[in-house]
Structures are given as C-alpha cells and as structure tokens.
Amino acid sequence: MADNTLESYALQNLVKHYKVADEVQHTAMSDIENVYKILKMLKPQTWLPVGTESRRRLYPRAVEARPLDEIDLRIDTTNMLGGEVVCFTGKSDYPRNTMQEIAIKNSAEISNSITKKTTMLVVGLDAGSKLDKAQEKGISIISDRDFMQMLNLVGKDISA
Structure with a gap:
C-alpha cells in the first residue's frame, strides 16, 4: 500500500x-x-x-432558482444585469439558488456551466474548474461580495 x-x-x-x-x-x-x-x-x-446505493442519493439535487414570478426576495426587480448570462461557482455566504434568484430579479439569465453565451462568472471560495474555463474564454469574473455590492445588497436582509 x-x-x-x-x-x-x-x-x-x-x-x-x-x-x-x-x-x-x-x-x-x-x-x-x-x-x-x-x-x-x-x-x-x-x-x-x-449502505447508500447511489451517488444521486448521497448528494441530493441542489435547490434550483425559481422563475421570476415566484421569487419572493425582498429586493426590487431591475434591469441592472439585462443582457448578462451569469454563472455561479464556489462557496458563498448565500445559497446558490438565492444568488441565482438575485441575478434573475436583476434581469440576468442563469447558466449552470461556462458556455459561449456566459458573460459573467460570480465566484465564491474554492471556485474550481469554472474559474479556469472563464479565464480561458475571457469571461468577466467577479467575486460574490462584489456582485452583491454592485447590486447594492451588501448587509441587507433580502430574505422573504
């Protein structure tokens, strides 16, 4: 061994x-x-x-972002991210689905992977391979904290 x-x-x-x-x-x-x-x-x-049999049972599916008309976060709907296709990676102070819903409330589309359509990658801790791919493709990269600051949400209670 x-x-x-x-x-x-x-x-x-x-x-x-x-x-x-x-x-x-x-x-x-x-x-x-x-x-x-x-x-x-x-x-x-x-x-x-x-004795868990499958990976699927080991790691439950992530909670997905809701459609705009179902999002009940206490933030205004804006066009600040209009035209952006945003992907999130790494660990953040906020759950991934909440970050995605914030982006949706600000008119962004969400991508779960880096594609040719992705325009922004929001990174938390331990960003991983998505960060490498975004750098290779020249995609705009922003920290999760800067993302929240850009939308004037730092320190605000946004929960429903």
Whole structure:
C-alpha cells in the first residue's frame, strides 16, 4: 500500500494511513478513540448513510432558482444585469439558488456551466474548474461580495 492511498476504508487502514495509533487493538473503546481521532482530523462536512446505493442519493439535487414570478426576495426587480448570462461557482455566504434568484430579479439569465453565451462568472471560495474555463474564454469574473455590492445588497436582509 502506498503512503498516500488506501486499500480500503477498514479501520486498521485508516488508523495506519492517518497515523492515529501505533496498532489497532479492536476493542470497543480503542476503536471509538481511533474513529474520534480520525474524524477530529478530517472534520467531515457531509455525513452519508451507511449502505447508500447511489451517488444521486448521497448528494441530493441542489435547490434550483425559481422563475421570476415566484421569487419572493425582498429586493426590487431591475434591469441592472439585462443582457448578462451569469454563472455561479464556489462557496458563498448565500445559497446558490438565492444568488441565482438575485441575478434573475436583476434581469440576468442563469447558466449552470461556462458556455459561449456566459458573460459573467460570480465566484465564491474554492471556485474550481469554472474559474479556469472563464479565464480561458475571457469571461468577466467577479467575486460574490462584489456582485452583491454592485447590486447594492451588501448587509441587507433580502430574505422573504
């Protein structure tokens, strides 16, 4: 087994890989301590049910933006983003669907990927490959904070 790969997620392999104990005793208490040390180190954000069969069930579909006539955010409808096709990527202080609905309320079209029609990419933390694609295509890139500032929404309660 290479130092940076795991043969399996068996506890003895995890303990060895993350160097949390010299040996695995497989007593109830030592197993709990080892699992605790590993979880404390990894700090998982997502907890998946044991025996889940498909990826689709592991990661539920993202909440999608609603059509303009159903959006109940407390912001005015404007034409500030008229003609823009906006894509969002990365982690933001606001949920993705809320950011998309803000764009829709300001007359933008939404794209979930970088295409030849995309005119603006709004990036949060950990932007990933969409950022690379947008840079290659010369698409306008703006931070999520600048996006909110441009629309005069920073610090405002926009929830319904």
